Amino acid sequence: MTIAIDKTVLGPVDEIPFGEGRTYAVGTDMIAVFRLRDGSLRAVSAVCPHKGGPLADGQIDNKVVVCPLHLYSWDLSTGCSQSGQPPINVYPVRVDDGHIILGD
């Protein structure tokens, strides 16, 4: 589910290597931002709804993130689980002038 959030600049996009993710604390939320190999960004909740795994440590492709703890996976664009788990939050995110912009 996509969650509306106030516009926040998280930092330079170079902080995130291609194909990896990093966690950001935004207010009281923990948000994992991934930089796909095609250069685009995805932002989702950082905490795995299964047993609290750190999603930013998971492996991704251009569609899904795989949690590192028990390898369940979620769609990065919709937040839906592919294996019957609860969904994760999805946040709007983009790159602007080399910076990660969260929110619209």
Place this chain on the structure above:
Amino acid sequence: MTQRLVVIGNGMAGARTVEEILARNGDFTITMFGDEPYGNYNRIMLSNLLAGVEDEAGIFLNDLGWYADNDITLNAGVKIEKIDRAKKEVIAADGTRTPYDKLIIATGSSSWTPPIKGINNPKRGFHQGVFAFRTLDDTRGMIRYARDHERAVVIGGGLLGLEAARGLQNHVSEVTLLHAMGHLMERQLDEKAGHMLQASVENKLGIKVVTNAMTTEILGKDRVEGVKLADGTVIPCDVVVIAAGIRPNTQMVADSGLPVERGIVVDDQMLVQGEQDIYSVGECAQHRGNLYGLVAPLWDQAKVLADHITGRDTAAAYTGSKLSTKLKVAGIDVASMGLIAPETDDDEVIIYNEPKKGVYKQLIIRDGVLAGAILVGDNSKAAGLIQAFDRAQALPEERAELLFDIGGPAGEVKPEDMADDAQVCNCNGVSKGAICGVVDAGCKTVSGVMDKTRAGKGCGTCKPLVQRIVEWAAGGEAEEDPAASWYVPGVPMPKPELMAAIRKYELKSVSSVFEKLVPGGEHDAKSKMGLASLLKMMWADQYVDERDARFINDRVHGNIQKDGTFSVVPQMKGGVTTPAELKRIAEVAEKYQVPMVKLTGGQRIDLLGIPKEQLPAIWADLDIPSGYAYGKSFRTVKTCVGSDFCRFGVGDSTALGIAIEERYQGLEGPGKMKLAVTGCPRNCAEAYVKDLGVVAIDGGRWEIYVGGAAGAHIRKGDLLTTVDTAEEVIRLTGRFLQYYRENANWLERTYAWVPRVGIEKIRAVVVDDAEGIAEALDAAVEEAVQAYKDPWKERAVPATPGQFRTSLPLTVLPQVPVRS
């Protein structure tokens, strides 16, 4: 046009047949007649009702609402007295006539009453205190009467009599079972098994059993006071239950002019012989000369009848059933199927007999398939045997496996016997119901179901069961998954083809493999780790290391824990350490307040609960290379103290173990590689159950075992060869590991790969160089050895931005308890 269907008999066969017809959307207005004044109940469960383990509400199959919902007119408590074939009408006891276009006769059987003096009361049917055991009314009456009485006699020592006797114990204090034959259940058990059963029934249940007991008279004037046997013995009692057999209810049918022999004669479509519109099903039907007294055959008959009458499959044919039975008496295990004695000299008879425990097992095998089996005292293998018997499956060469669980995968459970909430995958907590749900939703491949539920993705031992459940839920066969042969799920090629393509196009990074070899260039997260391992093995230092292709463990060189922290396992070659090293580890543990310090199964020390951001500092303080306790790679070489200290040692296992670890440390592969060297065959370092285990034997020689395991799967390794020197061991170890690295599938451990390829083939290649590739294997592994770099040196400067930045959400995580 909608036809009028009339069913005589609202018992198990009649009601089931109607259900099958409804399931096929048969176009009928249905009217049912049942002599019993109820909806449809599960007759089998009367035994449990009597025994008090089930209540009345629990045994109903279809309540009155079901009939209404399906527009079925139920005439409960109405007996049909005649069928008027000319007018196509049935005539009830009160004279009402009901017309039919199609008729089904499912009148079942009644309890048979042997001709015993005094059993009937001329006015009231049975003498007061005498009961049959067939209907709900019988059972209610029995329970009501027995409540105020103390001693019961059951006449008949078959399945029904035994269940009645056991049930009556719930109501009276003394139960005697009289059986006219020489041993109990003589139709299902041979003499020995019958006697064994009798001993259990007498000793465990406390039921008195008298065999060869011909009951000649029921004593008592107004009500039962005892029974008299042919030899003059009198057994005082106040309840008598007759379970001496059943007779099909066919009188009315015969009187109506339909063909009746022992039962109503039907053909393979369950049509009554010579009739176009009259079917018969259940215990009253005689098919190919046989009458059946169990429900399983009725279910098969009902399906064929429904297929035929609805026109769904007019060629459907019932060809008879193989019979198997289980006794439903708690604490007494009895199962029987097929033959109870050999019939020809060629029949193979296998018998296991343990009288003291009351265990008896007999198998009769003909032409390699199970023709009969008797189990008394231990039903654990019954489900598998019944399946083998039913389907005439090929039997294991090791016949003992049919009778006992001897190692190997857990006993074969039948999916249909499992409860919906039965846990199938113990690692990921997946139930049978969850698996069936995914199959019902359309996913019919084993790997697809495993992906969706994660069943079978823990230790993997449940995979065969998952496969069986998927096959069962998919109605026979799982769909072939083309991806099953691929090296990783996201690149459609088996390993040899994939390696050839990678070489041909000189693909040196994981992303280039996706872009070149996957149609559409789609990347796949779940394939990255396997590809990274393969490319590193193939290209060594030419490999283009994209960090995102690595699993988190390999990005930060530690094993991720449930709370997102990591474990640090420093190398401890051969499990040998020094006081100085121990002090350093201790100091680090104190300085960083490491929550747990633990010895691993691999003879080293594990520092657990380290936050990611502390890893580089800890490695620096330790100043010991990585133990690689996190990767799909060469892990440890466990050793025993060997000839240096041990009284029994015949080889210097410690030195050899250290040398092997020194050389092959950190080597990546398709799966973990755990090794051991032990100083004599006492095997203190458990070398027989390692991916590669070395055992010193007398005379200065070394045995090399490969493909062993002692994880979720336990396997003793196969002896690869015996060599004279430690150098030879080291060389063959490298060659074997390289052959494994190049040929095994991703995540295929040696315990699976060695038996798949075959130890002879591996020996031919690795020891005898039959394919002339030994030199190439040696060179390849040498290159990998030269490329080794201690990953824990990657600490001064992070390899990627934020490599060690925390990904830990700072609250909500499960906390690992600190042990002091």
